[in-house]
Every structure is written in C-alpha cells, then in structure tokens.
Amino acid sequence: xxxxxxxxxxxxxxxxxxxxxxxxxxxxxxxxxxxxxxxxxxxxxxxxxxxxxxxxxxxxxxxxxxxxxxxxxxxxxxxxxxxxxxxxxxxxxxxxxxxxxxxxxxxxxxxxxxxxxxxxxxxxxxxxxxxxxxxxxxxxxxxxxxxxxxxxxxxxxxxxxxxxxxxxxxxxxxxxxxxxxxxxxxxxxxxxxxxxxxxxxxxxxxxxxxxxxxxxx
Amino acid sequence: xxxxxxxxxxxxxxxxxxxxxxxxxxxxxxxxxxxxxxxxxxxxxxxxxxxxxxxxxxxxxxxxxxxxxxxxxxxxxxxxxxxxxxxxxxxxxxxxxxxxxxxxxxxxxxxxxxxxxxxxxxxxxxxxxxxxxxxxxxxxxxxxxxxxxxxxxxxxxxxxxxxxxxxxxxxxxxxxxxxxxxxxxxxxxxxxxxxxxxxxxxxxxxxxxxxxxxxxxxxxxxxxxxxxxxxxxxxxxxxxxxxxxxxxxxxxxxxxxxxxxxxxxxxxxxxxxxxxxxxxxxxxxxxxxxxxxxxxxxxxx
Numbered sequence: 001x002x003x004x005x006x007x008x009x010x011x012x013x014x015x016x017x018x019x020x021x022x023x024x025x026x027x028x029x030x031x032x033x034x035x036x037x038x039x040x041x042x043x044x045x046x047x048x049x050x051x052x053x054x055x056x057x058x059x060x061x062x063x064x065x066x067x068x069x070x071x072x073x074x075x076x077x078x079x080x081x082x083x084x085x086x087x088x089x090x091x092x093x094x095x096x097x098x099x100x101x102x103x104x105x106x107x108x109x110x111x112x113x114x115x116x117x118x119x120x121x122x123x124x125x126x127x128x129x130x131x132x133x134x135x136x137x138x139x140x141x142x143x144x145x146x147x148x149x150x151x152x153x154x155x156x157x158x159x160x161x162x163x164x165x166x167x168x169x170x171x172x173x174x175x176x177x178x179x180x181x182x183x184x185x186x187x188x189x190x191x192x193x194x195x196x197x198x199x200x201x202x203x204x205x206x207x208x209x210x211x212x213x214x215x216x217x
Numbered sequence: 218x219x220x221x222x223x224x225x226x227x228x229x230x231x232x233x234x235x236x237x238x239x240x241x242x243x244x245x246x247x248x249x250x251x252x253x254x255x256x257x258x259x260x261x262x263x264x265x266x267x268x269x270x271x272x273x274x275x276x277x278x279x280x281x282x283x284x285x286x287x288x289x290x291x292x293x294x295x296x297x298x299x300x301x302x303x304x305x306x307x308x309x310x311x312x313x314x315x316x317x318x319x320x321x322x323x324x325x326x327x328x329x330x331x332x333x334x335x336x337x338x339x340x341x342x343x344x345x346x347x348x349x350x351x352x353x354x355x356x357x358x359x360x361x362x363x364x365x366x367x368x369x370x371x372x373x374x375x376x377x378x379x380x381x382x383x384x385x386x387x388x389x390x391x392x393x394x395x396x397x398x399x400x401x402x403x404x405x406x407x408x409x410x411x412x413x414x415x416x417x418x419x420x421x422x423x424x425x426x427x428x429x430x431x432x433x434x435x436x437x438x439x440x441x442x443x444x445x446x447x448x449x450x451x452x453x454x455x456x457x458x459x460x461x462x463x464x465x466x467x468x469x470x471x472x473x474x475x476x477x478x479x480x481x482x483x484x485x486x487x488x489x490x491x492x493x494x495x496x497x498x499x500x501x502x503x504x505x506x507x508x509x510x511x512x513x514x515x516x517x518x
Contacts, residue, residue: 003449007512023368035369039345066365070342096364098338204422207514
C-alpha cells in the first residue's frame with residue numbers, strides 16, 4: 001500500500017491573519033536582514049494559511065503585497081476575500097499596476113484609506129497617514145492573530161498597535177530573516193518560540209503557528 | 218573521474234580500466250571550479266542540468282541576453298531566453314508558469330526599459346513565490362526597478378562594463394561577463410540548496426508531526442520514512458516532475474531491498490492533464506505517487 005498525503009481540509013470558520021512584513025531599505029535601516037529569506041517566509045506563510053482557509057490582511061508594500069496576491073491566485077475558491085491589502089491614498093503608485101489585475105480577477109481586495117492633511121509621501125512625513133491606514137485595517141478586519149516578518153521601525157509600530165487594539169490575540173514574530181521583527185520574537189522559552197527565533201524551515205514554522213492557533217481558539 | 222592535462226594524450230596517460238571513461242582536461246579557464254561542479258553533479262549535490270530562465274526586455278536587453286546565454290551554455294548551464302507571444306485574453310499567469318516551472322533560477326536583466334515589460338513583473342513574482350533562485354543584473358544609470366522587485370539584491374553594472382555591439386545593442390565587456398557569470402554560479406547553487414533544504418526539511422517535520430517512527434536521509438535529496446508500519450521513499454523535485462524523476466525514484470526503491478513505496482513531492486503550481494496522464498502511465502502499477510508541495514502539511518495515511 002502506498003503512502004498517501006492528502007491536503008488538509010480548509011476550515012469553515014472564517015478567520016483573518018494580519019501580516020506585517022516588509023523588506024528593509026538599507027539606506028534607512030542599518031540592521032541585518034536577508035531579502036530572499038523574508039520573501040521565502042512570506043510565501044510559505046501565504047501557502048500554509050491560504051491552504052487552511054484563512055484570509056490574509058496586510059498593508060501595501062511594493063514587493064510583499066504583489067507576492068501575496070500572486071500566491072493567492074493559485075488557490076481556487078474564496079474569491080476576493082482571500083487577501084485584503086490596505087493602502088493610504090498618499091501612496092497612489094506603491095502597488096505595481098500589474099497587481100490591479102488580481103483585484104479585477106477577484107483574487108484580492110485593495111482598500112484605500114484617507115491621507116492625512118499635510119502629509120507627503122516621504123520618510124517621516126507620512127506618519128499620520130500610516131496611522132490612519134493601520135487603525136482602519138485592524139478595526140475593519142478584526143484579525144485573529146498577527147505575524148511579523150523582516151521590516152523596519154514600522155513593524156514595531158504595528159506590533160504595539162495590534163497589542164493595544166487586540167490584546168487577547170496572539171502575535172508571532174520570526175527571527176531568522178532579520179529586520180526589526182527579530183527584536184520582537186518572544187523569549188518565553190517554549191518550543192514554538194525557539195522555532196520562531198531560530199527556525200529556517202518556514203512551512204514547518206507556519207504549520208506550528210497554525211496548530212498553536214487551533215489549540216488556543 | 219580521470220583528470221589529465223592534455224586530452225590528446227588521454228589513452229597514453231590513464232590506466233586501461235579507465236580508457237572508456239570521459240576524462241576532464243585540467244586547462245582553459247577555471248579548471249578547479251569546473252571540476253568541482255562536475256563532481257558535485259556526479260554526487261547529486263548539484264544539478265546535472267542547471268536550467269536558467271533569462272528574463273529581459275527585447276528592446277534594449279536582447280543583445281546582452283544572447284551574449285549571456287552563450288556564455289552560460291559554455292559554462293555548462295542550460296539557459297533559456299523568454300520569447301513570449303500570448304494571445305489577447307489568454308491567461309498571462311498560466312503562460313508564465315508553464316515556461317518557468319521547468320527552471321529553478323531566474324536571471325533578470327534590469328535594463329532601462331525592463332520595467333515596461335508586460336511579462337517581467339510576472340516572471341519576478343513567479344520566481345519569488347516559488348522560492349526560485351533569482352539574480353537581478355542592474356544596468357548603469359540607476360534604471361527604474363522592475364515592479365515588485367524593490368529592495369531585492371542586485372548586481373550593479375558600472376558604465377564602463379557595458380558597451381555597444383555591431384548591431385547597436387548593449388552587451389557586456391569580457392570582465393563584466395565573467396563577473397555576472399560568477400555571480401550566477403554562486404546564486405544558482407545557493408538558490409538550489411535553499412529551495413531543496415526548505416522542501417526536504419518541511420517533509421521531515423511534517424512526517425514527524427504525522428507520527429512517522431523514523432525518517433532517514435538518503436542521497437539525492439530523498440528520505441526513507443517509516444509511517445504506519447510501512448516504508449516509503451520520498452523524493453523531491455524543485456521543478457515540474459518528469460518521467461526520469463519517477464524512474465530514478467523507482468530505482469532507489471529497488472536498491473533498498475525492502476520494496477518500499479515511493480512518493481515524489483513536486484512544487485508545480487498545477488499539473489496539466491497531459492503531463493499528469495503521462496506520468497500516471499509511466500508509474501503504471503508501481504507504488505509511485507505524486508504529491509504537490511502544498512499538501513505536505515496535510516493528512517498522512
């Protein structure tokens with residue numbers, strides 16, 4: 001008899017996962033990071049959670065958001081609810097034009113939020129607009145959990161905001177890809193936290209996170 | 218592998234028992250690197266066929282693409298230059314995937330016009346979403362980045378490294394060509410290891426989580442798994458599965474002497490009916506199964 005590996009059946013319960021991820025700009029952030037480890041971690045997360053029937057919520061990042069939409073396009077069912085990308089009107093051209101195709105095809109949804117008066121699309125001149133976008137994103141989607149990968153100081157801002165708005169929901173950060181997320185990895189000493197800190201097999205890490213979420217739901 | 222300085226003296230220099238074996242000539246450029254690559258391929262650590270997809274914008278990248286194609290071929294790679302022509306209304310993503318799924322590495326030539334290509338964005342995102350190795354060669358003058366590739370690592374060319382050929386196309390100088398190919402060698406090997414490491418270790422951890430009582434690493438990126446009282450060899454392929462993959466997996470099963478079943482885990486987005494039917498015919502009555510990577514975390518029975 002041959003071993004059979006059957007894909008897990010997606011859950012009927014609709015749940016959202018907030019993904020805070022970006023590739024640091026080395027001209028503005030001097031810490032260690034590996035861009036391809038960050039994209040590997042994000043792609044693996046998308047595959048594991050979309051396979052399980054979750055919805056992903058994220059802020060627009062010029063590399064990360066298109067990647068999530070591209071992966072989501074490979075999954076049938078779920079329609080436009082699979083991915084929700086929030087973007088401030090301050091950054092009209094952050095998302096590649098080609099990603100509009102995914103929205104037109106019903107793969108994901110792009111939600112535009114208002115720009116703050118006086119803000120400009122330059123570092124340190126966009127903070128109020130980003131704050132509006134982040135609050136609206138978390139309030140509207142009510143994510144069941146949050147994951148943090150790579151990133152610069154904005155990752156920590158989103159970590160603190162999530163903790164404030166959703167204090168009873170778990171937060172997971174991975175260390176190996178580097179970026180600001182490495183500083184957010186918990187130090188509880190649990191096996192999962194050790195895996196989040198040092199693990200390099202991202203599909204296995206996200207399966208463990210999914211198991212943790214299933215166990216605590 | 219017999220290594221000689223002069224292949225014309227091969228028969229005279231090697232023992233008779235090795236006379237029918239292909240020899241390696243320790244001459245020309247970079248003999249140590251070439252020999253190391255051949256040995257790694259023979260040992261199954263490196264691929265025998267190193268397939269590279271060269272992504273470019275025809276308007277200003279064709280000359281360099283063909284130049285690099287020729288040099289990579291000389292270095293033992295199997296490069297492919299994209300020449301897409303997809304009818305209006307066709308599935309763009311499917312067309313890109315069909316072409317890229319048979320390759321494990323994307324080389325993107327980021328010329329000044331590359332960001333305007335209707336294909337390049339999809340090619341980059343396909344490569345990233347399938348954890349393919351990727352190297353972006355950036356032209357001088359800080360050209361606009363290809364959409365979706367911001368902040369990815371790049372090899373930047375200096376102005377002195379690019380010149381015009383007889384047809385007025387940009388091509389690389391000889392030292393620049395050497396520099397690019399050396400980076401491709403390194404990035405391809407790193408990308409392949411990264412891809413296979415992720416896949417094989419994901420399988421190991423899923424096997425343990427599903428109750429496997431043993432998981433033994435074998436050569437050629439395979440695992441012998443004891444699960445539910447039966448033995449199974451799991452093989453992986455970072456590309457589209459082929460009949461050769463199934464044959465080699467079947468041979469590995471026979472070599473164990475314990476008649477295990479076998480599963481080939483592949484990372485194809487979706488197997489076309491024609492290929493799935495062909496592979497099912499190849500597998501025949503043997504205990505050979507194909508499983509997509511996405512299923513690994515599911516139920517093992």
